[in-house]
Amino acid sequence: MNLAFRDIRHNLGRFVLTCFGLSLLLGVVLSMIGIYRGLVEDALTLARSPQADIWVVESDSRGPFAESSRIPGDTREAIARLYGVSAAGAITYQSVETKYGAKKLRLYVVGYELDRLGGPDKIVAGRSIVRSHYEMVADRRSDLSLGDRVPLGRNMFTVVGLTENRVASSGDPVVYLSLRDSQELQFELAPPAARREMARDEGVPGINTVNTVIARVSPNVEPDLVAKAARQWKHLAAMTQMEQEIILTRSVVERARKQIGLFTAILLTVSTVIIALIIYTMTMDKLREIATLKLIGAPDHTIIGLIIQQALAMGTIGFAFGALFISSVKDYFPRRVILQPDDGLALAVAVLLVCILASALGVRLALKVDPGEALKG
Amino acid sequence: MSLNGSHTLVEARGISKYFGEGDARVDALREVSLKVYPGQVVGLLGPSGSGKTTLLNVFGCIVEPNTGWMSLDGEVVYDEGWLRSDLRRLRLEKIGFIFQFHNLLPFLNCVDNVAIVLSLAGFSTTQAKQRSVELLEYLEVEHRKDAFPAQLSGGEAQRVAIARALANRPRIILADEPTAALDSARAGIVMDLLRKVAIDQNAAILAVTHDEKIYDRFDRIFHLRDGYLDIEQERGVTEMTQD
Structure with missing residues (x-):
């Protein structure tokens, strides 16, 4: 009983x-x-989605997630020529806040070179960006839908594709833009500031800057060796995917x-x-x-x-x-x-x-x- | 000494029990000796604080005396100390308890309240339930076998409690104010039942009571006063047994 x-x-x-x-x-x-x-x-999602083996950032930096990093936009070409690199892509990252209707949107903008590494790995609705300007792929967590037009900086962007579960370590949903659009958004001076710079005969600073260059190495090539080769440029630092993930988990979200x-x-x-x-x-x-x-x-x-x-x-x-x-x-x-x-x-x-x-x-x-x-x- | 040749079911010699020490010492039992024989219904009477319940607890192996000697159903269980370590097993095998407020387990129905004693004794569930129903029939309360204690009247609950006390066929049944919660008519029925049990099972019933209306139902009555066994009354069925 x-x-x-x-x-x-x-x-x-x-x-x-x-x-x-x-x-x-x-x-x-x-x-x-x-x-x-x-x-x-x-x-880890954002760092894993490009399926990169090497992260090249500004020297003495643990960027692009744990620290800021700025490197010349043409770094991608130099990295792509390294022995063992099968593909490379330049990327920018930045957080933005904008208004969409009555709603405030916090977004994490990823700018990538179309048809190179760094874009969305899986589109669940719509298509990838095909035009070099004013198109965006947004994550569903942003509550944006296909066809929505969202103001970012001085331009309007149309949502042409959707991803799922692509968020930054802060939890903000990711949106993808073309590299050129994202560079304008991040580095281009506002017209009054540009006019001021021109008046001082300083010239308008260029915007061909990126936060990181990622590279994928060929099979049978050790990523460590490629990273070591990249580090030989004094203005660059390089780390493997494993090292980047360790920085993210031990530092960014620790x-x-x-x-x-x-x-x-x-x-x-x-x-x-x-x-x-x-x-x-x-x-x-x-x-x-x-x-x-x-x-x-x-x-x-x-x-x-x-x-x-x-x-x-x-x-x-x-x-x-x-x-x-x-x-x-x-x-x-x-x-x-x-x-x-x-x-x-x-x-x-x-x-x-x-x-x-x-x-x-x-x-x-x-x-x-x-x-x-x-x-x- | 024996009655009609049968051995004693309860025998106590010089049982003393005190609580506290020094000035705070209270002598609950002082040199109590008595014998109870099979088939007897014995009453333990006395004013409050006279030691009745303590004596019942000693016979139930719940309270350990300080001195004395005691046997239950022919087995010496106390001789200046308990002689068995498994007192709960001893209670399960030899003693049935009937309480003032029946103390049925509220989460078991009537059959299970009786069957639990048998389950604890090692009977299978089927055997336990079968015997429980038989006991409820014997006590004329089988029609309430599926009811829970809260659904029973006082008399019905006390009959189920008696059935539980009898489940394991104990030779000694200790009852603490078994009729206190009942009216005269039901109290008489319960006492008649206990007498029937004593005769049918050749058991001894010891009941502590203040209930004057049932005094005439006892074969023998022991009066306790200040821990002493003061007077023993025999009601014609048995002979005096106190040494």
Whole structure:
């Protein structure tokens, strides 16, 4: 006879309500882990999408994501001529804020040379940019649709294609422009400033600058060797894809990663305390029944089983509801929430351990109950 | 000493129990000796604080005496210390308890409240349920077998509690104010049931009570006062047994 099950069935409403509360708490824990995964994934997405092997940036810089980097626009041609390089592309990156209708849009602009490395790797609707001016490919997270016309700088851009899940480490959706458009957006002076420069006989500064040049190397060529060759130009620094990813995860999102990790640990601790309190209270409510059980001869393991089985049932149901809840609402979060089966499994095991740990208080209380309490009025 | 040749079911010699130390010491039981034989329904009477419940707890192996000797169903269980470590098992095998407020487990229905004792004793679920239903029939409450304690009247709940106390066929049944929550008519029915059980199962029933309306239902009555076994009344069925 399973006493835990019978007790749960008898107090089903209260048990379900308790599980619901716990599921919200565990759902928050799971969402924090998902946010953490999303943060790392977002940070890496932009660096991974061009499928580059080498990143060439300004010397003494860890750009283009961790630090700013500016290099001459013709660097791409020099890199493309290095031994082992099969393809190269010049890219600009910048954050912009614009208004679209009544809505404020924060976008991360990637400028790339059409038909070279650095453009969107997958278009889910529409087409790629084919005209050299005033077309853009936007990510769906920007809420832009095909045909929308968005003002960026002094020009209007038409959305001709859509990507999915292309965001910057800040969470801003990515839009792709042609390199020329993005250079104008980033480096071209506003007319009054240009007139002032011309009046000073300084001339209007050129805009043929990029933030990075990426390169793909041929099979059987070590990216390290190509990077080493690129570093021989004193005005350039070069790193492999692996090194760029390490910079992104260890530097760009490190604080956010630690913050979320710590918050998740605190939430798990709070969950442990709350589960312990719930189980303790449930045990307190059953002291007379426990005393009666002891009096009629129930061994300790029967009573411990009653408490631990209820705790495990509560944890399992709470976790299942929590996971279901977060899975169904994760797409409504402003930033990406990635729920991985491994993380879910690890949290499920942690919750079961927490339940057993949290039962200790209740078990201790139950074992101390004097069977004589059953005889008291 | 024996009654009609049968061995004692409960025998206590010089049982003393005190609580606290020094000035705070309270002597709950002082040199109590008594014998109870099979088939007897025995009442433990006395004012509040006289030691009735403590004596019942000692017989139930819930409270350990400070001195004395005690045997239950022919087995010496206490001799200046417990002689068995598995007192819960001893209770399960030899003793049935009936409480003032029935103490049925609220999350089990009537059958399961009785069957749990048998499950703990190692019976299979089918056997436990079968015997439980038989007991509920014996106590004329089988029509409520699927009801939960909260759905029972006081008399029905007490009958189910008696069925639970009898489930494992104990030879000793300890009852703490078994009729306190019942009116006169139901109290009489419960006492008649206990007498029937004592006779049918050749068991001994020890009941602590303040309920004067059931005094005439006991074979013997022990009066306790300030921890002493003060007076013993015999009601014609048995002979005096106190040493």
